Every structure is written in C-alpha cells, then in structure tokens.
Amino acid sequence: MSGTQLSVRVTQRVEGFALDVAFEAGPGVTGIIGPSGAGKSMTLGAIAGLARPQSGRIALDNRVFVDTARGVFMPPEQRRVGYVFQEARLFPHLSVAENLDYGARRRGGAGTMPRAEVIDLLGLGALLDRRPHRLSGGEAQRVAIGRALLSAPQLLLMDEPLSSLDIRRRREIMPFIEALHRRLDLPILFVSHNIDEIVRLADRVLVLHGGRVAACGEVAEVLNRLDVQSLILGEDGSAADPATIIEARVSHHDDAHHLTELDIGGATLAVAELALAPGARVRLRLHARDIALATERPTALSIQNVIEAKIVEIKAAGPSQVDVKLAVGAELRLFARITNRAAEQLQLATGRPVWALVKSVALASDMSESGRMA
C-alpha cells in the first residue's frame, strides 16, 4: 500500500451557496453522499481544479494542488486526477481504442495500469473498434473509466458514474468498479445519491449537507446514525424508512437447501446461496419496512429468519406508522416499521421481548442486488 492521502480544506462561495469542507481520504473508495445541492460536485471540481476556491489547501501527499495562503494553484492537467462524469463524455468521432489512447496520451509518467490490463479489467476487448454511438450506456461508461485510468491518475473522482444508467446496466457495471477498487491503490472519491451503491462500494463515507461535512467515517457507523439517515433517506427514491447496515460474516452453507447462513452478531440470517467462502465478509442492509414483529415465537411460518430481540424505543413515523428500535444481542440495533394499530394491538412497549421477522435483506456485495430470503 502506498497510502496516498488526499487532504482537502476549502471554502468557496458562489451566488447563494457557500461550500466549506475539510476531510482526508486515503486509498480505497470514499463514498460522498448528500442531498441535491449539498456541494458534492463542487467539492470534486475544486479537487480537479475546475474551479478556484476562495481559501484553503488541497494536497495529494506532498503534491499541493491548491494553497491559497501561498498563492498556489496547480493547473488541472498537472494534477494527475482521473475524472469520470455522470455521462461518459467520449469523443464521438473517435473509436473506443482512440478514446482510450487519448487518456494515455495525456499521461505525464508511468501508467497506473498497463493498457491491456485496463481493457481486460473493464471488459473492453470486443469494443475497441466501435464508435461511441454504438455503445450501450454501461459500455460507454466503462470506456470513460478506462480512459480516466489510462491517464495514470493518482486520484480518481467519480461523479455519479452510474446515475444515468438503468438498473440492469448498473448491475452490469458494478462488478467492474468493485474490481477496480481491489486493483487500485489510490484514493477514489465516488459520489452517489444511491445508498446501496455506497454501501456496496465504499470503505468510508463522507456526508455533505448544505455545503458542509455532516459526517465522515466508516460506512456502517455513519449510515446507521439516524440523524444522517434523515438527511439522506428518500434521496435515492427509496421510502424514507430507517435501515441498518450490518457487517456480516458467512458462517456456513446449507448445501442441501442452497442456503448460506450469515452471522450478523447476535443472530443468524439465512439467504439464498452465496458464492463466498465461510468467514468471508458481506455487508447487508436491512430496511425497517422489511421487518415484521411478533410477541410470541411464531411457529408454522414460511419466514425462516426470526430473530429474538428486545424493544429499545418506539417512535412515531407519520400519522399511521411507528418505527420500533430493537436490540439484538449486545451490539446490534435494528428497526421495524409497523402500523400504529399493530403496535397497539400487540401492546408493544419499551423493554418488551419480541421476535423480528426478516422478510428481505439487501446484500451489498456478491452478485445479488437483493437477497432472496429463506
């Protein structure tokens, strides 16, 4: 690990908006999330050199991009920053190969990755002679990523690279970005409105709100904070119910039933078989709306994932629903969203033992977007 560190501290005012952010990012993916107009693109723009901050300092290890106190402003083309935008922005008159080579020509030193390896990693081999108008959105975006990589970046900025793609294309391109992540030893800033993308791809997350850093740190730790969830939920079009991100481990495979059991710390969840070895880590996202409650251990039930829990808190969530916060074991906290009427009928109260019935779980790695439950 080279341990390249990006260090950012900038303020930038434009009419009606002030950006004032400070953060560090090391190798691996730092997800950047926040409502529309939070300053995500502006932050990337300042790092890439597309705009001049009023004050601050931006440095990648000892290469100083900006230091307003010393009058330093490194031109964008000298920064060795790869930038992938929402749309691929390929040159329409050039073939895929020529688009890729444009990236390589701009290179100012040794490549981050050899050309053949970039082509292999991003699955571009069969596309090299095509013009951009004959590419699907996902293919074009893979070429754009390849072009950025071949410019030998020391830092990769990705501004909602998947947002213009439909779900099928997103699924198709996600493994390539994951492979990139494993292969590259440089900081990648990945902006997304989609929490599932961040959960799947990021090591750390930076939450921006109103031009400021609202939170920064480990993905599960930050995104499990309810104040953070209230800032960003609904942003990705999902219903605004609380969700819990869990760092789980594969405990064993039930080969006879094609199931994989996951240890979630204090409980076990069975999901449709995963091609992962026992001990492998997998990130899950459990939505409150996918958890039902029972006050007695249910028998004769098709749902297999029934977890013993205790009610910690009950909070109104709109006129007809409540969010019930549950403790599972010593550490794990889950939420169930149920109707007021159900809460009344079941006489739910803080401290009461309940059984949480998990209806579905979003798996944040491997090939399943949404895990089928046992």
Ligand SMILES: Nc1ncnc2c1ncn2[C@@H]1O[C@H](COP(=O)(O)OP(=O)(O)OP(=O)(O)O)[C@@H](O)[C@H]1O
């Ligand atoms: N050059 C500019 N001139 C004036 N206002 C600007 C300029 N660039 C950005 N803004 C404003 O600054 C705010 C932050 O914009 P930015 O594009 O960084 O937000 P964002 O978090 O990336 O949003 P989105 O998720 O919608 O892309 C917005 O209110 C935007 O209108």
